Amino acid sequence: MDLIRDVLDNQLVDRNQHKIGKADGIILELRDNQPPRLAYIEVGMPTLMGRLHPRLQRWIIALEQKWGAKHSEPLRIPWSKVLDVGIDVDVDLEGEATTALTWEKWLRENVISKIPGGG
Amino acid sequence: MNKILMIALGILTSIGGFLDVGAIATAAEAGSEFGYQLIWAILLGTICVIFLVEMSGRLAAASKHTLADAIRERFGISFYIIPLIAEVFVDFLVLAAEIGGVCIALQLVTGISFQWWALPVAFAIWILLWKGTLGLIENGISTLGLITLVFVFATFKLHPSLTQLGAGILPTLPREDVTHYLFIAVSILGALISPYLFYFYSSGAVEDKWDEEYIGVNRMIAGVGMGFGSIVSLGVLIVAALVLHPKGIQVDSYEQAALMLTETFGYWGFILFAASLGIACFGAALEVSLDTAYIVAQTFGWNWGESLHPKEAARFSLVYTVFVFLASLLMLVGIDPLQLTLFSMAITTLTLPPVILPFLVLMNDKSYVGEYRNGWITNSVLIFTIALAFILAIVAIPLEIIGG
Numbered sequence: 001m002d003l004i005r006d007v008l009d010n011q012l013v014d015r016n017q018h019k020i021g022k023a024d025g026i027i028l029e030l031r032d033n034q035p036p037r038l039a040y041i042e043v044g045m046p047t048l049m050g051r052l053h054p055r056l057q058r059w060i061i062a063l064e065q066k067w068g069a070k071h072s073e074p075l076r077i078p079w080s081k082v083l084d085v086g087i088d089v090d091v092d093l094e095g096e097a098t099t100a101l102t103w104e105k106w107l108r109e110n111v112i113s114k115i116p117g118g119g
Numbered sequence: 120m121n122k123i124l125m126i127a128l129g130i131l132t133s134i135g136g137f138l139d140v141g142a143i144a145t146a147a148e149a150g151s152e153f154g155y156q157l158i159w160a161i162l163l164g165t166i167c168v169i170f171l172v173e174m175s176g177r178l179a180a181a182s183k184h185t186l187a188d189a190i191r192e193r194f195g196i197s198f199y200i201i202p203l204i205a206e207v208f209v210d211f212l213v214l215a216a217e218i219g220g221v222c223i224a225l226q227l228v229t230g231i232s233f234q235w236w237a238l239p240v241a242f243a244i245w246i247l248l249w250k251g252t253l254g255l256i257e258n259g260i261s262t263l264g265l266i267t268l269v270f271v272f273a274t275f276k277l278h279p280s281l282t283q284l285g286a287g288i289l290p291t292l293p294r295e296d297v298t299h300y301l302f303i304a305v306s307i308l309g310a311l312i313s314p315y316l317f318y319f320y321s322s323g324a325v326e327d328k329w330d331e332e333y334i335g336v337n338r339m340i341a342g343v344g345m346g347f348g349s350i351v352s353l354g355v356l357i358v359a360a361l362v363l364h365p366k367g368i369q370v371d372s373y374e375q376a377a378l379m380l381t382e383t384f385g386y387w388g389f390i391l392f393a394a395s396l397g398i399a400c401f402g403a404a405l406e407v408s409l410d411t412a413y414i415v416a417q418t419f420g421w422n423w424g425e426s427l428h429p430k431e432a433a434r435f436s437l438v439y440t441v442f443v444f445l446a447s448l449l450m451l452v453g454i455d456p457l458q459l460t461l462f463s464m465a466i467t468t469l470t471l472p473p474v475i476l477p478f479l480v481l482m483n484d485k486s487y488v489g490e491y492r493n494g495w496i497t498n499s500v501l502i503f504t505i506a507l508a509f510i511l512a513i514v515a516i517p518l519e520i521i522g523g
Binding site: 004005008009010011012018019020021022024043045048051052087103104105107108111112113115117118119 | 182183184188191192193195196197199200249250418419420421422423429430433434436437440486
């Protein structure tokens with residue numbers, strides 16, 4: 001498998017085929033005297049912005065902590081949870097139970113449900 | 120659904136959805152100022168857009184990826200951020216112009232200034248997106264757009280000279296106003312080769328769950344639908360050339376353009392023009408709003424889908440909600456809709472290279488399109504279109520300043 005081609009920037013879906021974000025970053029673990037190990041897929045706006053520019057990353061973290069759901073921690077999905085790498089990357093998680101959908105849930109409860117027809 | 124019915128419906132919606140504020144404004148201006156001389160620009164733009172729309176649909180059907188998904192995946196965020204920002208910016212201007220088109224249509228009919236219509240129109244767009252489904256928007260609204268065929272009908276009633284029409288097929292330079300002529304040519308191409316079409320079409324195809332069986336359907340819809348659609352655009356140009364050009368009326372506001380159907384239909388021509396403009400722009404405004412929500416949601420991997428209930432795709436629904444109302448503010452403050460339209464067409468051409476260039480890689484990458492990758496004909500047209508896009512992007516701003 002080619003990590004950059006097949007995993008990085010791919011769509012992540014949970015076990016119910018719900019979209020939970022994109023593979024914004026890939027974390028390798030370096031170990032003494034052993035080859036590096038694939039540790040996590042990272043999901044979150046700060047990780048993504050960090051790939052563009054560190055300053056953008058700082059801004060988005062400040063913004064996410066100050067407003068709305070006040071959550072900016074990226075979600076780390078252990079590689080052992082990855083079920084399949086195809087058109088999407090399937091992970092063995094319940095999207096709603098992870099922090100990947102914190103903002104989606106916050107907006108649903110605090111904004112969308114307040115608009116007529118959105119509840 | 121029955122394949123033949125699907126193709127027929129797809130072709131109908133392409134014809135009904137072909138015209139938007141940019142196509143009407145640029146074709147009317149071209150016809151009123153230069154007669155038939157710019158017909159070639161509409162034909163050239165149509166050929167480019169047919170091939171690009173076909174490729175967007177084929178990419179979606181073969182790879183199950185939308186264009187936005189595929190570009191981020193294949194090129195990474197560091198490249199994708201460029202077409203993304205360009206597209207959202209252009210969508211914003213174009214959406215404001217489309218809302219302006221609907222407002223002007225209402226102003227023509229009611230006499231109440233277009234600014235007052237900005238918020239009601241934005242609200243009508245929003246409620247359809249909020250409550251409606253993709254099927255309603257794709258089929259219902261675009262089928263209403265078939266009213267724009269009045270321009271084709273008027274063309275036949277006015278009996279244009281075929282030899283003169285034929286002369287417009289080959290590009291020639293006018294004796295005077297060369298920069299203005301070139302500026303309008305660029306605007307026509309910018310209006311027809313709209314990037315939002317490609318993102319929107321591929322997202323719709325994925326939302327409708329297209330697979331390899333749809334490759335043929337897709338080719339028919341893109342080729343025949345867009346081909347017939349461009350006849351409506353040609354109709355606007357020809358009618359403007361026959362009615363406005365001899366009287367020396369230059370289209371510098373929509374009120375003047377509205378006169379073009381009165382020769383054929385009398386008072387009703389005025390109403391038919393307003394209805395065509397209003398419906399065409401309303402349909403396009405729905406598509407542009409949705410397109411923006413599609414690409415933003417696809418960029419970040421959020422749940423998206425026009426047919427989903429807003430609470431199932433909260434961030435997606437919020438994007439179009441905010442976007443529609445922000446864009447309507449440009450009309451509320453009274454920016455001239457026609458000027459904004461011509462300006463945003465020129466800006467669109469600036470964004471074409473980063474949007475079109477990725478097609479060349481994606482449509483030849485076996486890991487995306489497999490056996491359905493481009494052949495030499497599609498690749499030749501694509502390379503020609505990319506070269507054209509670069510030329511347009513370079514000349515658009517200088518021409519805007521000198522000839523706009």
